[in-house]
Amino acid sequence: MAASAPAPASVSVPASAAVSVSAAPVDAPARTRGRTGPVPWVAMYHSVGDRRDDPYRITVTPDRLAAQxxxxxxxxxRGVGVAALLAARARGEGRGLVGLTFDDGYADFVEHALPVLRHWGCGATLFVLPGRxxxxxxxxxxxxRKPLLTADGVRRAAAAGVEIGSHGLTHVDLTEADDATLTAETAGSRAALAELIGAPVAGFCYPYGTVDARAVEAVRAAGYTYGCAIDPGPLTAPHALPRVHVGQRDTAVRLxxxxxLHRWRRRPAAGV
Structure with a gap:
């Protein structure tokens, strides 16, 4: 299993190389309203560890993440969390920054991904499921079955400077959820995470990447300042940001x- 795979020596981190990247203020994306510009480049990762049994191709090895x-x-x-990326763009300082996100909150994030991020001086957003x-x-x-982070693991990631966002409570497709479930998965998960980490939660990530206007409105109404999807099409906006999947097969040329090519695939969007 991914959580038990040994971390390779090539990504070991000396104490002097450890870097903690603080998250931006949670209201930062709101300051971008009214502006129009290229949609930010945001990478989507999931698990980091043993990929020998990986039918969905969601796992990268620590070595491959380090190489990327x-x-x-x-x-x-330089990779940063999404809130930090949007805040920098609002200040006109986003050049040279790309977003890094990790979905689902797998336990291997703390063991394998966090040391690599520290080694390269990168930040990230970790989207977790407080109901799981x-x-x-x-x-x-x-x-x-891949183990997910415990409450203590989420707090450890937050203490290391990783931005914590919500992936919903239990990984439900919001486009098929009834009203009560939609509220619980958006507003309920935000409240649970804020209590867990003792800080406001700015970002939401749509499970399965599925999104429609109703889901976007629920995320906005819950108080999130941005939302991450995969390919939201005409819904592209601060609460439906597109992302690019990055996997084990993404070598130097593919990356x-x-x-x-991202700039040619995405139209300009207001507020991002």
Whole structure:
């Protein structure tokens, strides 16, 4: 299983290299309203660890993550959390920054991903499920059960400077949820996470990447200042930001193409 795979020596971090990147103020995206510009480039990761049994191709090894972040840094780019990215863009200081997100809150994030992020001086947003803390990815019908972070693991990530966002309570497709479930998955999960980490929660990530106008309005009404989807199409806006999947197969050439082609695939959007 991914959580028990040993961390390779190539990503070990000396104490002097540890970097904690603080999250931006949670109201930062609101200050971008009324502006129009290219949609920010945001990478979507999931699990970091053992990928031998990975039918959904959601896992990257620590070595591959380290290589990908290293390539970004050598190109003059640095990964940050989404709130930090949007705040920097609002100040006119977003050049050279890209967003890094990790969905589902797998337990291997603290063990494998966090040391790599520290080594390369990168921040990230971790989207977790407060209704499944200490559980597993029961929503996936195929593949192995991957353990999720416990409450203590989420607090450890937050203490390290990782932005904590909500992925809903239990990983429900919001486009198929009834009104009560929709409120619980958006407003309820935000309140639970704020209590867990002792800080406001700015960001939401739509489970399965599925989004419609009703889900976007629920996320906005719950008090989130931004939302991450995958490919929201005409809904693209601060509460429906597109992201680019980055996986194990993304070597230097593929990663370069994904960063270069993003600007041509996405239309400008107000407020991002």
């Amino acid at each position: 972040l290293g390539r970004l840094r050598r190109r003059g780019l 803390l200490g559980g597993d990815n029961a929503w996936d019908p195929l593949g192995p 370069l193409l994904k960063t270069r």
